Amino acid sequence: MAEQVPQDGTGVSVIIPVCNEATRLEPLREALAPVLESLGETFEVIFVDDGSTDATWETLRRFHEEDPRMQAIRFARSFGQQHAYTAGLRRASGHVVVITDASLEVHPSNISAAIDKLREGYDVVFGQRDRPRDSLFLRLASGAARMLVKRLTGFAPPDRTANLLVLNERLVRTANHYNEHARDLKGLFTWLAHGRHASVPVVCEDGPHGLDRYSVRKRVHNVLQFVVAFSVRPLYLSFAAAAVVFGAALLLAVAAAVLFARDGWAGAELLVYGAVLSFVGALQLAAIGVLGEYIGRIYGEVRKHPPYVIADVLGHGARPPAAGNGES
16 A cells, blocks of 8 residues: 555645646636635645646646645556545545545535534535536436445445545545555445535536536446445346246246146147256356355455444544554
């Protein structure tokens, strides 16, 4: 795991992944800086350049020279938004960590309300769009996907989440122990918070930098990635399919026996073949289900997740470790 920066008393860390955002950075800084100054706390802004090919890095270098609180990390190539968030989380030193993006879809003025909500005792606060931005069809499809996700994983992040999250440092320390290459951080934060999460309404802007949209293909990919990241139940669907096919084989066998008794082999031949094929298919599906059980256990081991997560500790004056491996 990458080395983490020690806690140094910074009040608020803001993480912003960027990729070819040179034209957006100046308006973003002009909107963000006054909001952070008004908080009355020390702060840092961590830009993560995810392999930009335009003048993004040169702009970030200038920002840092003008204000050292504006920090930046540059990836050698594009590794994706989730890994950009991860790099920022491992660099952040704030007691409160804000994650947003450069689109200005959610104006930085919403940060203060989200931080106030966090300090009511939550581990994570999501920005929630004030209005749906999708067509009726996409909203219905999204609702069906959420039901499927909750059925398969046992939980789902809040609906209509915007590009704003606020985390406390305990959750950040814990999340930094999770090292999958394919990850869904919103899902991870929701799972780690275990109900200690909330949402605040935010106004999503329609200006030239606002309302970036995911394609349908990207949304389907995100749903599949979420399910795979937090559940191995799909691996066990073969057992359910095997039970259905085995039941069909029994029905075909009974029907074949009745026809054989009445009409002989000529009347029962097709049903006998169907029963045999169904029985063989049920055995194959059951065997796949057994393999799925082993694959699920292997998957659980190779992720090397902490075996448990501590929410709080009483006694001995100890600060609670971030995860079940005893490290803080």
